[in-house]
Amino acid sequence: MEKTKVGIVGVGTVGCGVARLLVEHGDRTARHAGRTLWLEKGVVRDMNKLRDYEMPAGVITQRLDDILENKEISVVAMLVGGLEPARTYTLKLLDAGKDVVTANKALLAEHGGELFDRARQLGRCIAFEAAVAGGIPIIANISQCLSANQILSLQGILNGTSNFIVTQMDEKGWEYDRALKEAQRLGYAESDPTMDVDGSDAAQKLAILAHLAFGARIHWKEIPRVGIDTLDIQDIRFAGELGYRIKLLACARLTDGGLELSVAPTLIRSGRPLAEVRRNYNAINVVGDAVGDLFFHGQGAGQMPTASAVVADMIDVAVGRAKITFQTLELWSAKEATVALRPFDDLPGRYYLRFLVVDEPGVLAQITSILGQHQISIASVIQHEPEPNSASPWLPLVIMTHEAPEGAARGAVERIRDLPVVRGSSVRMRVMEEPKL
Amino acid sequence: MEKTKVGIVGVGTVGCGVARLLVEHGDRTARHAGRTLWLEKGVVRDMNKLRDYEMPAGVITQRLDDILENKEISVVAMLVGGLEPARTYTLKLLDAGKDVVTANKALLAEHGGELFDRARQLGRCIAFEAAVAGGIPIIANISQCLSANQILSLQGILNGTSNFIVTQMDEKGWEYDRALKEAQRLGYAESDPTMDVDGSDAAQKLAILAHLAFGARIHWKEIPRVGIDTLDIQDIRFAGELGYRIKLLACARLTDGGLELSVAPTLIRSGRPLAEVRRNYNAINVVGDAVGDLFFHGQGAGQMPTASAVVADMIDVAVGRAKITFQTLELWSAKEATVALRPFDDLPGRYYLRFLVVDEPGVLAQITSILGQHQISIASVIQHEPEPNSASPWLPLVIMTHEAPEGAARGAVERIRDLPVVRGSSVRMRVMEEPKL
Structure with missing residues (x-):
């Protein structure tokens, strides 16, 4: 059976899971990829650190060059977290002709443009299923x-x-x-x-x-x-x-x-x-x-669910599917955005509001009148009776609104917070829109 | 932009949805496939039938040969239902060098082996996302x-x-x-x-x-x-x-x-x-x-959810991903099964049982004793009091069991059904095992 040599850079929790799937379950990659994904090198920072999966002899190394200089290794799981040296490693891997699989969402969110451009220039691909929602594809x-x-x-x-x-x-x-x-x-x-x-x-x-x-x-x-x-x-x-x-x-x-x-x-x-x-x-x-x-x-996370996504990507890269996807999608391309962000203040939503108010007549009227001035109508209200024997004159008041723009809701809450009958911090949270079935 | 010419055989409800996505939303296939999927021909049985999507002039035809003989059409959605002529059409399309996308699960379940073997021999592929669970990929x-x-x-x-x-x-x-x-x-x-x-x-x-x-x-x-x-x-x-x-x-x-x-x-x-x-x-x-x-x-069904799956497959075929998947998966291959079916009688399960029993002392004892003889233990029982003024001596008795093999449960129910205190048909249904979290 054909063999695709692969590497791992950063053999932490997820890396150990990936190594386990590749080494102990080579039959699966063989069955689903029509070839063996052969783990050739795993690059670690500390050779002596105890790992929950011990790789076969000769695989583990501290030298990234053992992967970069090995022309037979074509697919590499880059599993180092954070921005640096993850960014530099990824660029080096691409420059050395490797296709890269990563789970590092911070890296993509921060440097996606640079990395994807480089991969495209070099005819390489980056796969990143594990970067979002772990095991959910x-x-x-x-x-x-x-x-x-x-x-x-x-x-x-x-x-x-x-x-x-x-x-x-x-x-x-x-x-x-x-x-x-x-x-x-x-x-x-x-x-x-x-x-x-x-x-x-x-x-x-x-x-x-x-x-x-x-x-x-x-x-x-x-x-x-x-x-x-x-x-x-x-x-x-x-x-x-x-x-x-x-x-x-x-x-x-x-x-x-x-x-x-x-x-x-x-x-x-x-x-x-x-x-x-x-x-x-x-x-x-x-x-x-x-x-x-x-x-x-x-x-959404965890060793084996994330490893499941990484290895699926490695298979996709090895068989050539990932390259096609990467070429057709134009991810983080220099192309202009096809959509603009809507200003946050315009976003309509329903709101949950909580204020700490003094327990006296007319308070609800003052608050609802400000909401009315901002065109915000009320869906429901909770105000419980004070606890028996409570010495505090302050009570929580909870209001659920109908739909209103973010800006109006924020403005109203700011004015309500300044009322003498309202104390301390207020709370404003969005309510998820119900799907229309 | 590159153009991949495609065809549809069978333009019913789903076919109209597919045509609509291809013709009205060509920008999407262009964006996701890096090429236009151009609907060249749609084969129908009846040219005069009213359709909920009218295809551009020159596309609709009654002749399958208009697709078979057109060397430029490389991808065909075969959306005819049932076994024949769907099977023959699919074989003809493969023989004519087309890759085939289908939503016909009956066809695959019945003739998958033959169709997949033929596709493999000819170096073609069959994609069938829409055949199971409609819009769920x-x-x-x-x-x-x-x-x-x-x-x-x-x-x-x-x-x-x-x-x-x-x-x-x-x-x-x-x-x-x-x-x-x-x-x-x-x-x-x-x-x-x-x-x-x-x-x-x-x-x-x-x-x-x-x-x-x-x-x-x-x-x-x-x-x-x-x-x-x-x-x-x-x-x-x-x-x-x-x-x-x-x-x-x-x-x-x-x-x-x-x-x-x-x-x-x-x-x-x-x-x-x-x-x-x-x-x-x-x-x-x-x-x-x-x-x-x-x-x-x-x-799981419906015009546009199914069309969504069919067109995604057409894109996968057009860009070359589907071919890779088809080659690596060895679907319905001549290879031996890697797993055997477990005999149904051995299947363990919990059961819901309902009997119509006579309302007199000792009935529950007779029934539970038979269950005990079959090693089936009881988790819960419902037997309501008879309706006031009810003239019927018969009452439903519901029993939920703990886990037992299918065969034992069936055997016990057959014996219980034969008791003189039990009347008519009995009901036995499985209870889904709770996931262990």
């Missing part, structure tokens, strides 16, 4: 399987760490800090979880999907984003009372006014598939104008 | 995106007609006959719905998936199958009382004893994603040993 589905469609919208739970934390808060009634600690203890959150919990990771993934699905040429930092790191358990409780769950939702929607993009904690009606995504799972709802709505749910 | 996902996995199980709602009928029964409390009539009125069921409601259509689709996922070389008629055509509304009610919904479920599971395959109405715990699939939607849960569980949900 959303890249292949959008770029190949739905190619007859104009994608109309994407709504995704793309950050497993955030979803794990939010699920713990919801199910166990924990505050954010406690849920984060538990996520760290179980390995679902890193010791510095910033990029996960502040929405950056989800925004990077959404930027990649927006490139693919809409031909948008946006940088991930252009996407308005809010994380779950300021989420208050009482909002999860009020949302539950109203029949909703809160999820960190990444959204893209094509409208006449341009492409809407956002990442933010969002209320989703309980029972809707996206509301029921638990723990570290990811899920994506895609609407295409021909296919209608498609929903994907699966493991 | 399950074929590409299993055969490409999950190629690093050993698939462990597939559970799917693959027949939209059955699901529509069952949803109507569940939500509106209708009997089967009324729900079927409504489905026919709305176009979700054909005037002869036999293949849909007796489980044959789902078995054909499951056979195709089992070829792809497990290398099984089985004929669809080897799959034990029960349809929804004998489903009684009272079982939907009892299932609801127990916290379950009934769905026509197609299952494949790899076990040490071989491959388990079945199509049957099955109880699924409410709230599980497969239980919540409504109306004419399809859904599939796939478990791979690396990726874990993946869930897909979308439109």
Whole structure:
């Protein structure tokens, strides 16, 4: 049987999973690729580090040159995280004539243009299924399987760490800090979880999907984003009372006014598939104008789900499919964007608002009158009676609005916050639009 | 821009959708294929039939030869249903040097071996994404995106007609006959719905998936199958009382004893994603040993969802990806099966049983004693008090069992049915195994 020699750069958790699939399950790659994917070299920083998968003798090396100089190695999984030296390694691999498979979404979101241009110039390809939603093959589905469609919208739970934390808060009634600690203890959150919990990771993934699905040429930092790191358990409780769950939702929607993009904690009606995504799972709802709505749910991270995506890409590269896809898609190309970002202030949405108000007559009137002045109408209100024997004159007031533009909602909330009867910080979250079935 | 000339054979509902995507949305195929897919000819039986999409002048023809003899047409969507003349047309198209895209699952399930062998001999390819689950790209996902996995199980709602009928029964409390009539009125069921409601259509689709996922070389008629055509509304009610919904479920599971395959109405715990699939939607849960569980949900039929899959295949064929996939997969090849079917009697499962029993002491003891003799233990029982003023001495008795082999369950039910205290037909349905998370 024909043999394609492959390499791995960066043999951490995912790299060990990839090595295991290649070495222990060569029969699969043989069956699905019609050839053996032969793991020739795995480049590591530290030869003596304990790994959960030990590679065959002679494979492991500290020298990237062992791959660069080996003309027989044609496909390389570049699994080093972060921006540097990942960017430099990727460029070197391309320059050395290798096709590259990566799971590094930060690298693509930041340097996609440069890397893809270089690959195109050199006649090489980059495959990156594992960069978004881990084991869910959303890249292949959008770029190949739905190619007859104009994608109309994407709504995704793309950050497993955030979803794990939010699920713990919801199910166990924990505050954010406690849920984060538990996520760290179980390995679902890193010791510095910033990029996960502040929405950056989800925004990077959404930027990649927006490139693919809409031909948008946006940088991930252009996407308005809010994380779950300021989420208050009482909002999860009020949302539950109203029949909703809160999820960190990444959204893209094509409208006449341009492409809407956002990442933010969002209320989703309980029972809707996206509301029921638990723990570290990811899920994506895609609407295409021909296919209608498609929903994907699966493991968004973790060793073997990510390795599953990396090895599928390595097979696609080895058999030649990835090269065709790469050439036809013109990813991050110099071509002009085919769609403009819609100004965030114009984005219509329904809102969940929470204020801490003083318990006296006329307060609701003052607040609803400001909302009315901003053309925002009210769908429902929760104001509970004060606890018996409560000494505090302050009570939470929760309002669900009908649809209003982002700018109007923000303006109204700013004015309400300045009222003498309102204290402290207010909360404003979007409510996911219900699909029209 | 380069042009790939394509044809359609059979311009019915789906064919009109395909023509519309090709002609009105040529920009998409250009963007995703890097070339125009140019609709050169559409072959119809009746030139004068009214179609919901009128093709450009000169495209429509009654002569298949207009495609066969046109050397420039390289990709053909063969959308004629049934076995003949679909089989002959497909062979002629392959012989004439065309690559073929089809949505005809019956054709593949019956003649896949012959057609795929011929295509291989001639260096052509056959793409068939639309043959299973309509707009859900399950074929590409299993055969490409999950190629690093050993698939462990597939559970799917693959027949939209059955699901529509069952949803109507569940939500509106209708009997089967009324729900079927409504489905026919709305176009979700054909005037002869036999293949849909007796489980044959789902078995054909499951056979195709089992070829792809497990290398099984089985004929669809080897799959034990029960349809929804004998489903009684009272079982939907009892299932609801127990916290379950009934769905026509197609299952494949790899076990040490071989491959388990079945199509049957099955109880699924409410709230599980497969239980919540409504109306004419399809859904599939796939478990791979690396990726874990993946869930897909979308439109399983209909003009544009099916056309979405057909045109994606045409693009894949035009750019050369489909040919690679076809060559590497060895579908329906002469190669020996890599897995054997597990004898149906060995299949373990939990069961829902319903008997009509006489309302007198000792009946439950007689029944449970027979179950005990067959090593079947009981999980729960429903027996309601008789309606006040009811003159009938007969009452339904519902039993949910723990896990037992199919053969034991069938044997026990046959013995129970013969008891003098039991009357009429009994009901036995499988309960879907809960995933271990």
